[in-house]
Amino acid sequence: MKIIYVLILNLFLAIGFLNASEEIKPSKATLEIDLGPELEVQMLKLSNGLWKLTSSADYGSLYKRRESEIFELKDNQIKPLSYEFSERRLFKRQKNSAEFNWENNEVKFNLGKKEGSILLEGNVLGPSSASLQLRLDFRKYGGKNIPNEISYLVYWKGSIKNRTYKVQTAKETVETEMGTYDAYKVSRIFEKGSKRKQIFWLAPRLDYAVIKIADINDTESEIKIKSFEETG
Numbered sequence: 001m002k003i004i005y006v007l008i009l010n011l012f013l014a015i016g017f018l019n020a021s022e023e024i025k026p027s028k029a030t031l032e033i034d035l036g037p038e039l040e041v042q043m044l045k046l047s048n049g050l051w052k053l054t055s056s057a058d059y060g061s062l063y064k065r066r067e068s069e070i071f072e073l074k075d076n077q078i079k080p081l082s083y084e085f086s087e088r089r090l091f092k093r094q095k096n097s098a099e100f101n102w103e104n105n106e107v108k109f110n111l112g113k114k115e116g117s118i119l120l121e122g123n124v125l126g127p128s129s130a131s132l133q134l135r136l137d138f139r140k141y142g143g144k145n146i147p148n149e150i151s152y153l154v155y156w157k158g159s160i161k162n163r164t165y166k167v168q169t170a171k172e173t174v175e176t177e178m179g180t181y182d183a184y185k186v187s188r189i190f191e192k193g194s195k196r197k198q199i200f201w202l203a204p205r206l207d208y209a210v211i212k213i214a215d216i217n218d219t220e221s222e223i224k225i226k227s228f229e230e231t232g
Contacts, residue, residue: 024051024073024132026231042231046070050081053128064088069128076140078133080126080155098126098155109158116158124153124160131210134165134200138184138208146184164189165200174201176211183211 028042044052054068065087072079083098098109105120125133130152137150151164168185183201190196197216202208 028229028231044231053132055128062090067128069126071126071129076136077123078125078129078136080124080129083126083128083155085127096157100124100126100155107155107160109155111158114158118159121160122153124155127154127156130154130163131200134186135202135208135210138202138204143204149189150186171204172201174203174212181205181211184208 171182181203188198201212
């Protein structure tokens with residue numbers, strides 16, 4: 001079950017709530033996963049102009065999960081404001097949250113019963129918004145001067161981590177149910193010795209949508225879009 005949810009929000013970014021005339025579009029989708037329940041994923045524009053990205057799954061008494069992140073988007077840069085995550089597997093529960101105070105350069109977090117704070121420096125992204133920033137940046141490059149590596153500072157469970165992606169600037173041909181596309185291959189770089197692999201293919205013709213994801217750890221899973229609609 002662990003690997004599936006690493007990909008939930010990444011897959012939603014592939015569905016298409018970016019377009020050329022505005023940076024984000026409100027949308028919602030239902031995803032089918034072969035190793036678990038359906039997932040409901042939604043991008044909302046709040047009345048104050050902020051954005052909220054949520055995902056939830058309900059497998060009755062066996063499993064429940066919810067994740068949400070509120071962020072501001074300005075000049076192509078995402079600024080996270082709050083993050084919440086809760087999960088229940090049978091009798092095991094997990095809950096954590098984070099509040100980003102940009103005026104005081106501080107992130108206050110709760111990891112279960114543990115509370116703490118860390119220094120907030122630079123353009124730190126939230127756990128859910130890092131992949132969206134990757135797509136926004138590819139759109140900004142527009143196929144020109146694309147770097148070989150792209151790095152982000154990302155908050156994750158009480159610490160700030162450097163998340164780096166290796167970019168293959170020569171496009172590959174990728175076949176999908178929607179058609180065949182030339183796409184940039186982007187591989188997340190993990191620590192030395194790790195067997196984990198996570199690869200994204202971004203298609204310029206679809207406004208740099210992620211059209212394929214490969215995630216390899218202890219197991220593999222298949223994710224399919226069941227329904228999608230724009231809500232604004």
